[in-house]
Amino acid sequence: MVQRNAVPAVAMNIGEVAAAVDLPVKTLRYYEEIGLVVPQRQPNGYRRYTERDVHVLRFLRRARSLGFSIPDCRALLSLYGDAGRASADVRRLAEARIADIDRKMAELRGLRATLAALVEACHGDQHPDCPILDDLAGAGVS
Template identity: 55%
Template sequence: MMTIGEAAAASGVSAKMIRHYEAIGLIRPQRAANGYRAYAEADVAVLRFIRHARDLGFPLETVRRLLALWRDRNRSSAEVKRLALDHVAALEAKAASLRAMAASLRHLAEHCHGDERPDCPILDELEGLERVERA
């Protein structure tokens, strides 16, 4: 059995996040007689799974579903694939949105003189006063 600090070091998940994952029910460590959390290798495996899923940007509710599927040896890989592809679609939509934001800001920056004058189309756009003509 390990302490929370040892589990954090072994899994790459901070002690604060381990406590959070416990609070939301993703992990359920045993409690020692003194009330301290006690982590087994299986708990560390769950923490690594969560970390890898979060590194891929899966939202916590999807991580919860993936954990349930991981634990279920009678699972259908079709559901896992669907969750992964749904996440890919969400990531691609977010990437498109970020590209559009970058293009808008680039356009505004191109129309800002960037000199000592106070006129600034970037600030005007943020304030909502005027729209820079889109080329």
């Protein structure tokens, strides 16, 4: 069992966290404003983020970059946050989200196939056009 929370980094100011989770400082402030991740404050008024906040923020960055909306993310977080209340609901919600993810995966595979086919089809010489792609773009999940 590896102990991961070794260095608590006493302060955990906004800039530090921004670097750690790879999100702009501005975005963290925005997330506080909309009540998504609300850090505590230090006596000087600076935001203080916890390790948990950092985890949540990483989770958010991933989900957002994959096209989940903020409301989607809130739903995901409500699972993530207080798992263990109304398990059945949580479970259903999580499963629905997993279905979303599977759908997105399929779309990604389709997109990837389209791009890969393009690389394949035009690998060196100059074609005037690649009509094959017209088919491919429609071939995926639709």
